[in-house]
Amino acid sequence: MPTAVLPAARGGAVSRDDEPEPTWDDTAASPRDAEGRPWDDEARSPPGRGQPAAHGGGGPGDAGPDRWVDRLGDPRYERQPADPRSDEAMDPGIFDAGVVTFSLRYPFGEGGSAALLTGVLGILSFLVVPGVLAVGYLTRLAGAAARAEEPPGYDDIWGIAKCGVVVTVLWWGAVGGLGTLVYLSAGESTLLASVLALGGSYLLPGLFTTYAATEDLREAAVRTPEFAFTRRYALHFFADAVLLVGLLVVGFLVLLLVTFAAFLLPLAALVPAAYWGYLYGEALEDGRVEPLPPTDG
Numbered sequence: 001m002p003t004a005v006l007p008a009a010r011g012g013a014v015s016r017d018d019e020p021e022p023t024w025d026d027t028a029a030s031p032r033d034a035e036g037r038p039w040d041d042e043a044r045s046p047p048g049r050g051q052p053a054a055h056g057g058g059g060p061g062d063a064g065p066d067r068w069v070d071r072l073g074d075p076r077y078e079r080q081p082a083d084p085r086s087d088e089a090m091d092p093g094i095f096d097a098g099v100v101t102f103s104l105r106y107p108f109g110e111g112g113s114a115a116l117l118t119g120v121l122g123i124l125s126f127l128v129v130p131g132v133l134a135v136g137y138l139t140r141l142a143g144a145a146a147r148a149e150e151p152p153g154y155d156d157i158w159g160i161a162k163c164g165v166v167v168t169v170l171w172w173g174a175v176g177g178l179g180t181l182v183y184l185s186a187g188e189s190t191l192l193a194s195v196l197a198l199g200g201s202y203l204l205p206g207l208f209t210t211y212a213a214t215e216d217l218r219e220a221a222v223r224t225p226e227f228a229f230t231r232r233y234a235l236h237f238f239a240d241a242v243l244l245v246g247l248l249v250v251g252f253l254v255l256l257l258v259t260f261a262a263f264l265l266p267l268a269a270l271v272p273a274a275y276w277g278y279l280y281g282e283a284l285e286d287g288r289v290e291p292l293p294p295t296d297g
Helices: 092-096 099-108 110-123 129-146 157-186 190-214 217-228 231-257 264-268 270-285
Strands: none
Touching: 099 110, 099 129, 099 270, 110 129, 129 157, 129 190, 129 270, 157 190, 190 217, 190 231, 190 270, 231 270
16 A cells, blocks of 8 residues: 655644655555556556546547546447337237237237238138138237237247147037037036026137137136136136127128228237237236246247
8 A cells, every 4th residue: 555754744734735746665565556557657647636547548539448548528338229119010019908909909919910810811711721710810919918018910920820720620529519518517517508508608719818828728717717717817817808899890891882892801800819918817826827838939
């Protein structure tokens, strides 16, 4: 450490006016810089009182270890402006717009090209493969809505096809099994058949949504009762039924008035998918269902 030798002032007291400039004591430990390294007198010198620091041959923008370098105004250390958001990018505030507004706007994000392609695939669903792809996209759309992500595209076509196959088999298997139970129980009791029909119809949206959010059949089987037996699910089950019927009626009316408007009917299926995905996302935020496992991506 540097030591300064101070002469004795008159009266034994030391005045600040009598304080000499500090000098380095060669017998003490050698001076060190801010990083603890020995001071190099040829390259740098410690600042004197009222004097600016000397930086050797480096300029004011030198990014070396000298801590006295002034980086203000140096473009290398300025924060770069953020890239402007594309006009087609999703508005993050859409998730706070309410379930109905969200369901009507969310599927048509990213320019709406994926939604239009889904409508075309829906028209060609009688060819089976386009219908499976459309169902797979609906599944991915509901899962993205549940995770508060942007609407998916058709980039992962094989993943979409896999989801479409699983959901198609699962859906028709559930509908077929439920229909068989209702038919067999109708001979015994009409009330029992009605209860089975209503109960099965009640659970189907939850089964679809939980699989869309997890893409795992075991997880979907565990999460479906957890999601379905919530107050919000019960209220929106009937609201979604009314919304879907209204969309179908509007679609048929438009079909009668506009030529080649059949693609509007498959588009109507996008709205319930976003609807239930949004509700599952809200249930996740409220802690009413278990958090989703991390995704691979």
